[in-house]
Amino acid sequence: MSGVLRTLGILEYLCTQVEAVPLAAIADDLDIPRSACHRLLVDLKNAGYVRQLRDHGDYILTTKLVGMGLGFLATSGIVDIAQTRLDRLAETSGELVRLAIVDGDRLTWVAKAQGALRGLRYDPDMGMDTILSCSATGHAWMQTMTDERALELVLKQGFGQPRQYGPNAPTTVKALLGFIHKARERGYATINEVFAPAMTAMAAPVQRRGYPAIGVISIAGPLSRLSEARMKELGPALLSAAAELAAASHASALFNRTS
Structure with missing residues (x-):
């Protein structure tokens, strides 16, 4: 090496x-x-x-490396484009809202807004590459591609294991495809104790018609607040935010790194 x-x-x-x-x-x-x-x-x-x-x-x-990353994001314009929309969705949902962008075969969280003002605040580290098999963000991205391409990416990265993530994390191709197919049907992905115990999340792809997905916007929070019923209520707001980001994405070159 x-x-x-x-x-x-x-x-x-x-x-x-x-x-x-x-x-x-x-x-x-x-x-x-x-x-x-x-x-x-x-x-x-x-x-x-x-x-x-x-x-x-x-x-x-x-903090030098962190500063370089933040400087790059500031130069790209991605935060200026996304932050207002993330803030609005966080206020509507009362939960953590995050944006991940596609960079080749990777999906990385780059911006967030916290809507939880009290109680448990779910706020994992930013800058992480998404674990595709056991995150709503990963499922939402994979819903936009063929099953074959989705599996290629997951097998390259590896399945997240329940002992490291949530008890419902899929560990087989069949289980993973079940999540992806349901996401395609409803237009957005949902998970329940898949990424972490007692936590849920939902995510929608940021995608212009006729083009590959360029990012994913997600909402995550504790199961006690972000229940299946609550996620269904928030579905339209999530899809609307994703559509707004897709429409505004021309303003940042960082949104165009899908290949």
Whole structure:
């Protein structure tokens, strides 16, 4: 593996770590010789991407990488286009609303609005790639493509397992296709304890007529509030927001990275 790939691997690894991590753990988890891992970490530290909590101590990401990502999103115009619509849907639903965009074979959450003013607030990390098999966002994207293409993407990424996500996460092709087919019938996807225990979500593709989907807008919250009946009530508002985003998408180049 080249030094560039190892460096990127270290950055991706540290993105998943809340606490600082010892050199030995990074090297062992990534199967990189400790001497080589140390050299790469020194380079990343000198460039401002990681820091040590104390001299010769554990490593943690700085905010430089986050700032670069936020700067890219600001330059793309995606937040300016989407935020008002996300805020409106969050106010209507009283739950977390998020936007994911398609970038080739990936679907990444890039913007959000929180509608829950009290009680449990569901707010997972942004910037994550969507787990296609066990998220409403993934199902909504896959409803716009053939079953064969959907399965190709899921098999490439792998099925999310119930022990890591929700107890109803599909682990077979048949179960997954059941979710996708129902999403096609109603125009949007819904899940119940699939992405996480006691949580539900619904999502609709952002898609101009005759073109591939360019993103997905979703609503997520606790089952105690976002019940099956409540999701049915919110269906028209969700579809309306998706249609508005599709109509406005020409203003951002980031919405046109589907291939």
